[in-house]
Amino acid sequence: MNGEQAGPSRLVRCAFAVGWASFLAAGVLEALVFAVVDPHELRWFGAAPVELSPQAVYTVSFLIFWGVCALGSSIALLLVNLPTQEPPPERRSPDWPR
Structure with a gap:
């Protein structure tokens, strides 16, 4: 080897970008x-109270927020990286047409 280390792949970079951005958004x-x-005042669809500790409610809600934000970020990243529908330009010789 020539001493250079290859960086993370494009997929790994995108995964870290989505994960970190969605983590920050979920925190906010x-x-x-x-x-x-x-x-303490949360209820299941207006009926029975949620019988979880406040820390459990915070944790579960953070994970749900993180998942939803990650899904939104992933879809946005997918839409940005979609290929265009335009056909590639045709290669022609410099003297075309004769």
């Missing part, structure tokens, strides 16, 4: 939601 969303919502 968590802070915004639980600045307004008290975990």
Whole structure:
């Protein structure tokens, strides 16, 4: 080898970009939601109270927020990287047409 190390593949870089961006977005969303919502007052569809500790509610909601943000980021990244529908230019000789 020539001493150079290959960097991470494009797929790994995209996965880390999506994961990190969605992690930060989920953290902000968590802070915004639980600045307004008290975990002790949560109810399952308006009926029975949620019988989880506040830490469990924070953890589960953070993981749900992270998953939803990661899904949105992944779809956006996929749409940005879609190939165009234009046909490739045709190669012609310099004297074409005669």
